[in-house]
Each structure stands twice: as C-alpha cells, then as structure tokens.
Amino acid sequence: MALTLYCGAPDILQGYNARARAAVKQALARAGIALHCGSRVQQVDAGTLYLTDGRSAHFDNLFWCTGAVAAHWLADSGLRTDADGFVSVRDTLQSLDDEMIFAAGDIATQRDHPRPKAGVYAVRQAPVLAHNLRNVLLGRPLREHRPQRRFLSLLSLGGRRATADRGPFSATGAWVWRWKDRIDRAFMARFEELPPRMPARFPELLPELLADHARVPCGGCGAKVGGDSLRMALARLRQRYPRLCPDPAAADDAAVLPVPAGGIQLQSIDILRELVSDPWVMGRIAANHALSDLYASGARPLAALAAVTLPFAAPGLQQRELEQLLGGALAEFEPLDCQLLGGHSLQGPELALGFAVQGEPLDSGGRLLHKRALVEGDCLLLTKPLGTGTLFARHMQQGADGRDIDAAIAMMLQSNYQAARLALVHGASAATDVTGFGLLGHLREMLAPQQGASLSLAALPVLPGALASLAAGIYSTMHEANAGLGNCPPGPPDPRRELLFDPQTSGGLLLGVAAARAELLCRELREAGYSAAAVIGEIGARGPAEESFRLT
Ligand SMILES: Cc1cc2nc3c(=O)[nH]c(=O)nc-3n(C[C@H](O)[C@H](O)[C@H](O)COP(=O)(O)OP(=O)(O)OC[C@H]3O[C@@H](n4cnc5c(N)ncnc54)[C@H](O)[C@@H]3O)c2cc1C
Structure with a gap:
C-alpha cells in the first residue's frame, strides 16, 4: 500500500517550530508516507488528482483534510x-x-x-460566552475574552510516539504519547459520566436574580406573577390573536360565556409540569393535552382558562416566558376558534402549565362519547403510539436519542380532534384519552365489572426508542404506581408488557368500536394522519374469579 500526502503550503505544520516539524517528517518517512509540499490540488476526478503545477496522481482512496470553512x-x-x-x-x-x-x-x-x-481556543471562549449570555439578559456588564497566543500541541506520530510543540519548546518520544493519552482520556471521561439528571432550572442557577428574591417568596396571592409582566405578555398576544385573547380594557373578574340554547357544555382541566424546555412547544403540548379530555368525550372546544406557574425570574424573563407559553397554546386554539378567556398565574420553583377547557358536543345531534360504555365483542382501537413516559425519563437522564424525542414531541402535538370526529362517525361505543395512568390504567376505567379485555402486545403501536428504553429498565415516576394497580396477569419480563403501564402525555384516544366497523375506522384514522392507529384488543365477558386483562 502506498500513501502520499499532498500539502498546498510550502511546508507542513506552519504554526509549529522547526524541531516539531522535523519530528513529524521523520515519522512520515518511517511510516513510508511520501510527502509533497507546495502541491496544491486543483481538481479531483474519479481516481485522479490534478495539481496546479500540471502533475497528476492516481488514487484508490482519497482523504481530504482541510481547515475549517465558514457555513454558506x-x-x-x-x-x-x-x-x-x-x-x-x-x-x-x-x-x-x-x-x-x-x-x-x-x-x-x-x-x-x-x-x-x-x-483549544473554542473551549476557553465557552465560560465567557455563558457569562455574557446570562448578563446581557440581566442588563449587567459583559466580560471581554483575550485568547491565549500560544497553546501546547501534542501530535500523535503513530507507534505510540508523539511530539509536543509550544512556542520554541519541542519534545518527541513515547513519554509524550503517554502524556497525550492521559490528557485525552481524562477529557473524554468527563463526557462519559454525565450528571444523572438535567440541571433543574432553580433560581440559584441565576444567583443574580436572587437579589430580587432574597426574601422567602410569599404564598397566597403574593405569589402571583407581576401585573406588568402579565399585562405586557397579554397585550402582545392580543395583537396577534385579537379574537381569541381577553381584552384587558373590558375584562371583569370572571369571564362571561354564552350558554347554547337548550344545549350542554363540557368542562375539564389538565396541568403539566415542564416536559420540554422550549416554552412555545410546551404551550402547544399543554393545550393539546388539556383539549384531549374534550375530544375523548366527543366535544369540540369553545374556550379555555390558563393555569400557569412561572419559575422565579426577572420580570422581563417571566413576561417573555409567559408570552411564549400562551403563544404556543393560542397557535393550537386558533384553528379551533377556541377563546383564551383568562387564567391565573403564579410564581414558583418550577414551571407548570395547564388549561381548564370548555366545549360543546361535536355531533350536531348532541351525541357524546362516554368512558364506561363498552359492549362485549367491541374491538379496542388506539390512535397514537405509546412510550412518552419512558422516553422522557431517559431524556432527563440525558440518555435519549434526539430523533426519538423529536418523534415523541410530534406525537404529542398531534391533536385528537379528527380521531374524535371519526369515532363519532363510526358509532364508537366508548372512548377515553390515554394519559398519566397508562394504557392499562385508563382501560381499567372503561371496563364494567363483568367485562374483561384481551390485549395483543404485538399490536400495540410504539414510539421509536421506547421499547429499548423500557428494556434498559428506564421507567417514568408513575410507572410503578400504574403497574401496582393490579388485575394484570404476571408475565415474563417483556418491554411490551411494561408499555401498558407507561404514563403518556397528550396520548392517543382509546376507542371501543363494533368489530364490524373496526378495520374501516382504523383505516380512516390512518388516512387522517394517525399513522400508528391500530386495533389492539377486544372486550369479552369476565367471570368473578377471572383477571380483567388477558395478554396475548
Ligand atoms: C478531525 C479533527 C481533529 C481536530 N483535532 C483538534 C485538536 O487536536 N485540538 C484542537 O484544539 N482542535 C482540534 N480540532 C478542531 C476542533 O474540533 C474545533 O475547533 C472545535 O470543535 C470547534 O468547536 P465549536 O463548538 O465551535 O464547533 P463544533 O465542535 O464543530 O460544534 C458545532 C456543533 O454545531 C452543530 N451544528 C452545525 N450546524 C448546525 C445547524 N444548522 N443546526 C444545529 N446544529 C448545528 C454541529 O453538529 C456540531 O455539533 C479538530 C477538528 C477536526 C475536524
């Protein structure tokens, strides 16, 4: 095998001292690597390299080793x-x-x-960058960075030898390689043992803010978010969503809602702790999650009240956070014409966001979907895949694959509205949305005492990465409590079985539907964008001594 190194510059390693350069050239010669300096490449064809001086060379494999180039x-x-x-x-x-x-x-x-x-320059900029990002938000003075002029460079020469270069100093040998090896391993080890949890967003991380909170934060109404932050955030949102946001000039202490003549209204509330750090996405997820209760009842949303706890922070930051959170929610409410009537905001140690939602029957005849109305012989259909609990538990341990988290977020952002509409069209007998109690917990709530359900583990739709996470023993905090609810036959360790207890955020609808309509409904759900919708089991009779669930 012949190796040739073409270098455009007149000599290799121009920033290094002459002794280090000589050591590297010797190492190249010892390894049988031919070196051509002052040889700029002009063009590369399949298998041929053309130099500016007219020479060319054939190759089997080409490695381009260039310096950093700016992104276009x-x-x-x-x-x-x-x-x-x-x-x-x-x-x-x-x-x-x-x-x-x-x-x-x-x-x-x-x-x-x-x-x-x-x-070596980038890492020393990092602490200054972190300091300045924080201080620019707090309106504090920024630090200036003075990059070092020289740095120690340790170059591996192969054969467990290395050369060191710093200014006029140079040394070469096996001990330099061991030195480099020790430094490299120590550096990499810092990334292998990451802290088990993401740092919590508590005010001590922004010690400067504590000046505003040196006293213990008040309880009761003293914990409300400052009036200015609230007013400013709502004023800006109102510019964007004039029909959907409350008019502060006309606002009373309570919102006035018209009641449909002779009709009914449905109400529900759901609140989430922070799940994703992007407040706009968090707002969308929380809105979707809260609206799911209405959809599971066969209702469409009319109005919502927000319940927000904002982390202690400077008023300007709180205003921005509130605007992003509610802006995300309004982006979900807008296509539904759902009004944000008002809400309540608190300050606290961590973020929480939820909505009390009002709705009316989706069906013009006033038909609703009920939880406890399954009929023996019904098929069970699940509209969205399972696995958010374990995936986000893994994410908090910094072990999740970003693509899996993206897929989970996309699932949570998918509204159950169309699924509810199709469930009504196909005469679904019963419905609920799958959330914190996991699939089995919510199914248990649907079963009448004399009913049992058989579930096909293989048919359960699953988010990418969720089974691997469960197989690694990573469970959400609620998992154990969900599994302890009983009435599930014991079985060998199986991540698909654990999926039954995994708590979901903004999960899918679990529907009961007559067997004759199940396949058609499933197909139409998939066509409507619920690509993972699946028939996962059926309802049967249960004897007094029998388990509620049979797993196949
Ligand atoms: C093979 C090699 C060996 C090197 N050896 C050394 C050495 O021994 N000593 C030394 O001091 N330096 C070395 N360097 C240089 C050093 O790696 C870089 O200077 C340093 O990593 C720069 O850090 P950075 O954070 O600015 O950029 P990077 O480390 O390149 O990080 C940029 C990050 O941004 C991500 N990104 C890019 N575009 C987008 C986008 N559109 N959206 C979101 N994310 C994006 C990238 O995926 C990447 O994770 C070496 C470089 C290479 C390629």
Whole structure:
C-alpha cells in the first residue's frame, strides 16, 4: 500500500517550530508516507488528482483534510463576517451588528484578536460566552475574552510516539504519547459520566436574580406573577390573536360565556409540569393535552382558562416566558376558534402549565362519547403510539436519542380532534384519552365489572426508542404506581408488557368500536394522519374469579 500526502503550503505544520516539524517528517518517512509540499490540488476526478503545477496522481482512496470553512448561510445572515466568511465578533463575543447575537468557536473570528480555528481556543471562549449570555439578559456588564497566543500541541506520530510543540519548546518520544493519552482520556471521561439528571432550572442557577428574591417568596396571592409582566405578555398576544385573547380594557373578574340554547357544555382541566424546555412547544403540548379530555368525550372546544406557574425570574424573563407559553397554546386554539378567556398565574420553583377547557358536543345531534360504555365483542382501537413516559425519563437522564424525542414531541402535538370526529362517525361505543395512568390504567376505567379485555402486545403501536428504553429498565415516576394497580396477569419480563403501564402525555384516544366497523375506522384514522392507529384488543365477558386483562 502506498500513501502520499499532498500539502498546498510550502511546508507542513506552519504554526509549529522547526524541531516539531522535523519530528513529524521523520515519522512520515518511517511510516513510508511520501510527502509533497507546495502541491496544491486543483481538481479531483474519479481516481485522479490534478495539481496546479500540471502533475497528476492516481488514487484508490482519497482523504481530504482541510481547515475549517465558514457555513454558506452566514453570508446571507446580514451579520458582518471576516474575509473568510466567519462571523465577526467583539471581544465580548457579540456580533458587530447585533448585541443579542453571540458567536464563539469555529463559526466566529474575534475581530481584534483573530486566532486559527481550533478547539483549544473554542473551549476557553465557552465560560465567557455563558457569562455574557446570562448578563446581557440581566442588563449587567459583559466580560471581554483575550485568547491565549500560544497553546501546547501534542501530535500523535503513530507507534505510540508523539511530539509536543509550544512556542520554541519541542519534545518527541513515547513519554509524550503517554502524556497525550492521559490528557485525552481524562477529557473524554468527563463526557462519559454525565450528571444523572438535567440541571433543574432553580433560581440559584441565576444567583443574580436572587437579589430580587432574597426574601422567602410569599404564598397566597403574593405569589402571583407581576401585573406588568402579565399585562405586557397579554397585550402582545392580543395583537396577534385579537379574537381569541381577553381584552384587558373590558375584562371583569370572571369571564362571561354564552350558554347554547337548550344545549350542554363540557368542562375539564389538565396541568403539566415542564416536559420540554422550549416554552412555545410546551404551550402547544399543554393545550393539546388539556383539549384531549374534550375530544375523548366527543366535544369540540369553545374556550379555555390558563393555569400557569412561572419559575422565579426577572420580570422581563417571566413576561417573555409567559408570552411564549400562551403563544404556543393560542397557535393550537386558533384553528379551533377556541377563546383564551383568562387564567391565573403564579410564581414558583418550577414551571407548570395547564388549561381548564370548555366545549360543546361535536355531533350536531348532541351525541357524546362516554368512558364506561363498552359492549362485549367491541374491538379496542388506539390512535397514537405509546412510550412518552419512558422516553422522557431517559431524556432527563440525558440518555435519549434526539430523533426519538423529536418523534415523541410530534406525537404529542398531534391533536385528537379528527380521531374524535371519526369515532363519532363510526358509532364508537366508548372512548377515553390515554394519559398519566397508562394504557392499562385508563382501560381499567372503561371496563364494567363483568367485562374483561384481551390485549395483543404485538399490536400495540410504539414510539421509536421506547421499547429499548423500557428494556434498559428506564421507567417514568408513575410507572410503578400504574403497574401496582393490579388485575394484570404476571408475565415474563417483556418491554411490551411494561408499555401498558407507561404514563403518556397528550396520548392517543382509546376507542371501543363494533368489530364490524373496526378495520374501516382504523383505516380512516390512518388516512387522517394517525399513522400508528391500530386495533389492539377486544372486550369479552369476565367471570368473578377471572383477571380483567388477558395478554396475548
Ligand atoms: C478531525 C479533527 C481533529 C481536530 N483535532 C483538534 C485538536 O487536536 N485540538 C484542537 O484544539 N482542535 C482540534 N480540532 C478542531 C476542533 O474540533 C474545533 O475547533 C472545535 O470543535 C470547534 O468547536 P465549536 O463548538 O465551535 O464547533 P463544533 O465542535 O464543530 O460544534 C458545532 C456543533 O454545531 C452543530 N451544528 C452545525 N450546524 C448546525 C445547524 N444548522 N443546526 C444545529 N446544529 C448545528 C454541529 O453538529 C456540531 O455539533 C479538530 C477538528 C477536526 C475536524
């Protein structure tokens, strides 16, 4: 095997001292690697490399080893860049054009202290970046970063030897390799043992904020969110959703709701702790989750009241958080013409968001869906996949795959509205939404005392990554309590069985439907976007000594 190294510069490792360069050249020669300096590549075809001096070379495999290049989109960002296209920043790491935009590491160049793109510079910028991001939000002074001029470079030479370079100093040998190996392993070990949980968003993480909360926060109405933050957030949301938001000028202490003549209204409430850190997405999930109770009853939403606990923070941050949370919810309410009538907001140690929702029957004849109305012989249909409990438990331990979390969020953002509509069209006998008690807990609530359900574990729709997470023994806090509710036959360890106890957020509808309509309803659900909808079991009679559930 022949290896050849073409280098565009007149010599390799131009920033290194002559002894280090010589050590690397010796190592290349010892390894039989031919070196051609001053050989700029002009073009590459399949199997051939063309140099600017007219020479060419054939190859079987080509490794391009180039320096960092700026991302193309930066040129269109409107931010000033250096000659190579990297974002130009001040020593505070702020863009020259927008003080709220920070850039550090390979994407940026400090205008007054430019340095090559290397991790050794990036890591030292990180603490300054973290400090300045926080302080710019608090209106406090920013720190300036002075990058070091020199750094220790340890280059592996193969054969467990390495060379060290720092300014005029250079050393080569096996001991340098052991030194490098120790440093590299210690660095990587810091990422192998991550803290078991994400840091909680408590005010001590922003010690500066404690100045405002040096006293123990008040209880009762003293814990309300400041009037200004609330007014400002609502005023901005009202500009965007004028029909759906309360008019502060006309607001009374209680909202007035018209009652449909001779009709009925349905009410429900659901509140969630923070599940995702993006407040807008959190608002959408909480809204969907609360509305699901109405859909499970065959109702469409008319109005909602928000119940919000905002983490202790500076008023400006609380206003922004509130606006994002309610903005997310309003994005869900808008297509349904569901009004946000008002609500109540508190300050507390952690975020919670929920909605009390009012609705009216979806069916023009006033027919509703009920939980306890299953009929023997009914098929059981589940509209959305299971697994949010275990996936988010894993996410909190920093062990989940981001793609699995994305899929779980997409599932939670899918409204059950169309599923409820189709359930009514196909004469579903009973319905509920699957949430905190898990599939089995909610199914138990649907069964009459003389009824039992047989469930096919293989048919259960599952979110990607959920079975692996359950197989790894990662359960949500509610899992054990759900499993302890009893009446489920014991079985060998099986992640699909554990799925029955996994608590869901904004989960699917569990429907009972006559066997003759089940396949058609399932098909129409899939066509309506519930791609994982599945028939998962059926309802039968149960003798007094028999279990409520039979698993197949
Ligand atoms: C093979 C190799 C060896 C190196 N060896 C060394 C060395 O020994 N010593 C040294 O000091 N430096 C070394 N470097 C350079 C060093 O890795 C970089 O300078 C450093 O990682 C820069 O850190 P950063 O955080 O700015 O960027 P990165 O570490 O590149 O991180 C940027 C992150 O942004 C993500 N990202 C990119 N685009 C998007 C997008 N549109 N949306 C969301 N995320 C996005 C990327 O996936 C990536 O995770 C080496 C580089 C390479 C490639």
